[in-house]
Amino acid sequence: MSRGKRPKWMIEIAIERMNILFERAEMEFERHPERSNRYVVLAKKLSTKYNTRIPDKWARRYCKRCNKFLYPGHNATVRLVNEEVNILCGECGHVMKIPYHKEKKNKRRARYESIKKRNDE
Numbered sequence: 207m208s209r210g211k212r213p214k215w216m217i218e219i220a221i222e223r224m225n226i227l228f229e230r231a232e233m234e235f236e237r238h239p240e241r242s243n244r245y246v247v248l249a250k251k252l253s254t255k256y257n258t259r260i261p262d263k264w265a266r267r268y269c270k271r272c273n274k275f276l277y278p279g280h281n282a283t284v285r286l287v288n289e290e291v292n293i294l295c296g297e298c299g300h301v302m303k304i305p306y307h308k309e310k311k312n313k314r315r316a317r318y319e320s321i322k323k324r325n326d327e
């Protein structure tokens with residue numbers, strides 16, 4: 207099994223496993239940061255295998271460049287710059303920029319697209 211869309215139940219299990227992996231990563235970070243990093247890699251593998259996004263809650267908790275688990279105050283610095291959240295990875299120095307109003311914007315776009323679709327019909 208390597209291609210095509212996964213059934214919904216399989217995706218739900220994948221999401222649950224990713225949540226568990228990140229929860230453990232957070233729990234063990236202070237004593238075993240290397241384990242946390244391993245959990246991130248495992249979660250990313252699940253995400254790829256099941257073609258499912260890492261849950262929003264955790265998407266900003268690992269470095270997109272070096273894949274290390276990020277713990278603000280330990281190996282990451284979070285700053286609000288203008289309308290963006292800047293997360294600085296203390297491991298490799300990579301800065302991730304996340305628009306602060308991302309959620310709102312997505313909602314607005316969804317509404318716009320549903321209106322557009324109605325007009326096209």
Ligand SMILES: [Zn+2]
Pocket residue numbers: 269270271272273274295296297298299300
């Ligand atoms: Zn990094």
